[in-house]
Amino acid sequence: MEGRRDRKKRQTREQIRASALELFTSHGYRNTTIAAIAEHADVATRTVTLHFPSKEDLLFADDPFDPRSLAARLDTRPGPVLDVVGEWMRDTMHALDERDADQGRKPGETWSLRVKRATLIAEDEDLRGRGRAGYYELERLIAAAIGEDMGLAPDALAPRLTAYTVVGGLRELYMTHEAHHPDTTTEELLPLVDRVLGFARAGLAELTAGPPPARGVPRRARLRSGPEA
DSSP: OOOHHHHHHHHHHHHHHHHHHHHHHHHOTTTOOHHHHHHHHTSOHHHHHHHOSSTTHHHHTTOSSOHHHHHHHHHTOSSOHHHHHHHHHHHHHHHHHHHHHHTTOOTTHHHHHHHHHHHHHHHOHHHHHHHHHHHHHHHHHHHHHHHHHHTOOTTSHHHHHHHHHHHHHHHHGGGSTTTTSTTOOHHHHHHHHHHHHHHHHHHHHHHTSOOOOOTTSOHHHHHHHOOOO
16 A cells, blocks of 8 residues: 555646646747746656656656566467557556546546547657557567467567557557547557558568468469479
8 A cells, every 4th residue: 555655746746747838838848947847746856856857757667658567468478469569458448447537537537648648749850759668578578479470580580560550650659640539548549450450460460470472373273283393
């Protein structure tokens, strides 16, 4: 159970992050100072830097979709990799809903904040670079697990392209019309997650279906002809 001191620390951290996101959105990431964030959050400037040593950390620290949590799921996976990724997404999204409810937030408030965060990252070259580094770790984990299940090297085309599709598709959810609605809820986003994973499954099946027929020769005819003597 969370103690009073830890709860106060978490609340201060979340207050600072919420203030920063509000100011980043209204004034721009580059134009917002740490001092302005501290004033808006009603804390000392040093309190901000103790919780978030750099301004970028205000956007990237404590990401609930952490590669380490996915790695733990994949290490003990009971089924196909993409099914495990889907379960990880659903469980994490529901956990965020529970946290919102505990803190008295409106349903969907977390997703509204994450859409703002994603927009800020997309608009800044340096932030995009740091975001890409985090996405790469997720891609690496998914590709390695798919390769292991299929007896392929993790850097083979099928695992790599499937992992890139999954992470890229899930990342793009924040930029879709559906996610930009202010009242979007987890239950409305989960079908989109399933569609991304379904698209990735179809692509993986196509990539591993075997070599295409020779140009101009129907696959069925090539199979009937058999190997040349």
